[in-house]
Amino acid sequence: MQGYLWFAAKRFVQLLAVIFFGVSAMFVVTYLSPIDPVEQVLGRLSARSNLSPEAIAATRAALTEMFGTNQPVLTQYFNFWSRLLRGDLGASLMAFPTPAMELVLRALPWTLGLLLTSTAITFVVGNLLGGLAGYFQNSRWLKAFGIVSMGLQPIPYYIVAFIILIVFGFLWPVLPISGGFAMDVRPGWTWSFILSVLQHSLLPALSLVLVGLGGWFIGMRALVSNIVTEDYVTYAELAGVRRDTIVGGYVIRNALVPQVTALAMVIGGVFSGTVITEQVFNYPGMGSLLVDAVNAGDYSTVLAVCTISIAAVALAIFIVDLLHPLLDPRVRAE
Amino acid sequence: MFAVFRDLIRYNIEFTIGLILVGIVAIFAALSFFSPVDPSQIYLAIPDQPPSAQYWFGTNSRGQDLFWQLSAAFRNSLLFGITVAVLSRIISIAVGLAAGYLGGWVDRVLMFINDIFVAVPIFPILVLFYFVLRNHMDSFTMALIMACFGWPFDARLIRSVALGLKHREFTRHAVFAGMSTRKVLLEEHLPYVMPIVFSTFMNNMLWSIGMEVTLAVLGFTNINNPTIGTVLYWANSHSAMVVGVWWWVVIPVILIVITFLGLFLLAVSMNEYIDPRSRLRRMGA
Numbered sequence: 001m002q003g004y005l006w007f008a009a010k011r012f013v014q015l016l017a018v019i020f021f022g023v024s025a026m027f028v029v030t031y032l033s034p035i036d037p038v039e040q041v042l043g044r045l046s047a048r049s050n051l052s053p054e055a056i057a058a059t060r061a062a063l064t065e066m067f068g069t070n071q072p073v074l075t076q077y078f079n080f081w082s083r084l085l086r087g088d089l090g091a092s093l094m095a096f097p098t099p100a101m102e103l104v105l106r107a108l109p110w111t112l113g114l115l116l117t118s119t120a121i122t123f124v125v126g127n128l129l130g131g132l133a134g135y136f137q138n139s140r141w142l143k144a145f146g147i148v149s150m151g152l153q154p155i156p157y158y159i160v161a162f163i164i165l166i167v168f169g170f171l172w173p174v175l176p177i178s179g180g181f182a183m184d185v186r187p188g189w190t191w192s193f194i195l196s197v198l199q200h201s202l203l204p205a206l207s208l209v210l211v212g213l214g215g216w217f218i219g220m221r222a223l224v225s226n227i228v229t230e231d232y233v234t235y236a237e238l239a240g241v242r243r244d245t246i247v248g249g250y251v252i253r254n255a256l257v258p259q260v261t262a263l264a265m266v267i268g269g270v271f272s273g274t275v276i277t278e279q280v281f282n283y284p285g286m287g288s289l290l291v292d293a294v295n296a297g298d299y300s301t302v303l304a305v306c307t308i309s310i311a312a313v314a315l316a317i318f319i320v321d322l323l324h325p326l327l328d329p330r331v332r333a334e
Numbered sequence: 335m336f337a338v339f340r341d342l343i344r345y346n347i348e349f350t351i352g353l354i355l356v357g358i359v360a361i362f363a364a365l366s367f368f369s370p371v372d373p374s375q376i377y378l379a380i381p382d383q384p385p386s387a388q389y390w391f392g393t394n395s396r397g398q399d400l401f402w403q404l405s406a407a408f409r410n411s412l413l414f415g416i417t418v419a420v421l422s423r424i425i426s427i428a429v430g431l432a433a434g435y436l437g438g439w440v441d442r443v444l445m446f447i448n449d450i451f452v453a454v455p456i457f458p459i460l461v462l463f464y465f466v467l468r469n470h471m472d473s474f475t476m477a478l479i480m481a482c483f484g485w486p487f488d489a490r491l492i493r494s495v496a497l498g499l500k501h502r503e504f505t506r507h508a509v510f511a512g513m514s515t516r517k518v519l520l521e522e523h524l525p526y527v528m529p530i531v532f533s534t535f536m537n538n539m540l541w542s543i544g545m546e547v548t549l550a551v552l553g554f555t556n557i558n559n560p561t562i563g564t565v566l567y568w569a570n571s572h573s574a575m576v577v578g579v580w581w582w583v584v585i586p587v588i589l590i591v592i593t594f595l596g597l598f599l600l601a602v603s604m605n606e607y608i609d610p611r612s613r614l615r616r617m618g619a
Contacts, residue, residue: 017446018453025454026462033466151591153598156544158551158566159587166575218602265452265487272457272548279552290458291552294465302465306458313455 008322015318022310026303027080031073038063040299041093084307090300094293100300103289104308110180111285112312114201115274118208119267125209126216127259131252133217134224146221149214157273161207161280168203176200178282204281208273212266219262223255257327264320271309342607349603355596359589363412366405373398373406373560382579392581395572404586407560408593414473414546414561415539421481422538423531426489431519431527433489434496445493451486459483460545464554472556476549480542488534492527499523533604536597543593562590 041063042056064070071079083089092100133142152160169177181187181196227233228251236246275287282288286305293301342349371378377397385392391400433444463479464471499505499522508518543562549555550563553571557564565586569575574582 014446014449014453018450021450022454022459025459029459029462030466151595155591155594156547158547159590162575162583271455272545275457276548276551290461294461294552294554302462306462309458310455314453317453 004325007325011318011321015314018314018317019311022314023081023084023307024077026306026310027077030303031076040297089304089307092293092301093298094296094301100298100304103301104286104304107284107286107289108308108312110283111274111278111287114204114208114277114283114285115271117201118205118212119263121205122209122212123216123259123263126213127220127252127256130217130220131224131247131255134221134255135228135247135251137225146217149217152210153214153218155211157207157211157276158280160211161204161277164203164207164210165280175203177203180284200283204277204283207277207280211273215266216259220252220255220259223258224251227251227255253327257324260320260324260327264317264324267313267316267320271313338607342603346603346607348599349607352596352599352603355592356600357596359408359593359596360412362405362589363409366402366409369402369405371399371402373403374558385581385585391585392579394568394582395574395577395579396568400582400585403560404565404589407562407565407586408589410473410560411543411546411562412539412593414477415543417474417477418480418484418542419535419538421477422484423488423535425481426485426492426534427524427527427531429485430489430492431496431523434493435500435515435519435523437497437500441493445490448486448489451483454483456480456483457545457548460549461554464549469556473546473559473561476546476555477542480545484538484542488530488538491530491534495527495530496523499526529604529608533601533608536601536604540594540597540601547590562586562593 038060042060087101089100091097092103095103129142129145133139133146136142165177168175176182176199180200181193182200187193233246233250236250241250271287274285275290277283278285278287279291286309289301290305292298293305343353366373375398379389379393379397379399381393381395381397383389383393389399389401391404393399394403429444429448433441433448460476460479463476467475505518505522508522513522546555546561547563547566550557550561551566551570553567555561555563557567566583569579569582569586572579572582574580
């Protein structure tokens, strides 16, 4: 237990370091950029209404005060952090005057729900089938599945999502292809709303699962087919240990350790996949918000989405890392 | 080196298929050097022509001959992938060999930095770069940024090999003979990690081209520079599938699948070649 706490503490320091460096890198990028947020906001405000020159000057002064762009770099950096820690990244420009953070927090549950369920399904199904395919190497069904997932594996998210859109949108329209829930349902904890949300999430989730499944399957099959040749598996077979104990308890369990490590790494990349998926299926998550914000030139919202996604990914990796020793006794002993 | 390739082609069907697929795409991309039209110009041909003897891949709604357009796009994307892969390989080799061989504090510091780079999600950062740079974001800048993030996994792999090499007999001989650290790393250890470098090279290209497609499809790159991603971006923004210009989407998708499958098979077969156990099984031993 002592060792585990020490391990968890080390990982926690790493989590903080990742967030710290990620957010600092973002500050540097925005600081070095040729775009001045004050002029950006001003341009949008004056485009919408007729402002007198005095009003523009007054607004510019107020905005400079708000963004603090007239202060030295270090002061700006510390201000950036202190505002961030209070959860404040300024007002969104495209939905003025809603705070950018509020927009992000509204979009976050959608993305989290989509990501968690599809990643979980992909991981469990892919590893289970891959493990079985590695052990029973003569099964015709699993071989066929291997070939299909081999072919699916290198196709970009966008293409798969688009194919699903064409198939279910035009050829066989049984599921909704756009939005987070039906227009005529009122959001709330009612059955019709939950049902509608589930219905709308099916296709985006399906596209994520289809793309992700192959990687786990192929990885697990390779791991298991190596483990099967190990001596202890042969001994277990000779000693008459039950088949399902060997497959589940010895082979898959041991092969799962590197796969869990891979899970932590994959999570970092999944976000880009969800952005595409959300964009294609018009799903109201962080991805759609990010795309809208970039297109609208919404400075604060882009920053807020990036910050939250860095923090979320770092947190997810931290959690996977904490689960890791439960599977692998070597990490526990470390 | 050539013996390795001959063996791979002879015993490894995946490698051969991968090589053929990548070869087809490479030749197609190389044709763009002889292109009779400027790929950045629009309305040079009759728009929306289906594939025919005159326009092999048809023309798109912007009046571009898709054959030459795609040829230029694949050249740019492949060059982009190669640039990212070469640059990030240099970092990963340097970090991996140094961390594995020197060990101690150097190793710990390098791996701490490595862990951070593994965990920082690159997509939001690239979007942010595009957002603040806008018109200054050319493909070399993007390649540079992606190279800065594409090394950590592979550095770890190389480190694990270097850790093993460190305790081998020949390393000790080299050190006792007075070889400098730099020489030991470059002349003694580097050849051993080259197979890994090649296989991760393909993976890195896959990753970077895929990332470019993702960004470009959303319109987050210089959309006037023809690449795999921007071809899809324009097809999507003209609703090519909906108005029936199917060849604008289907032909690039087929080529993308060929490219990605080819690179993927090359990476997989190289990986397998590195692992002696699976190589033995394949040869029937």
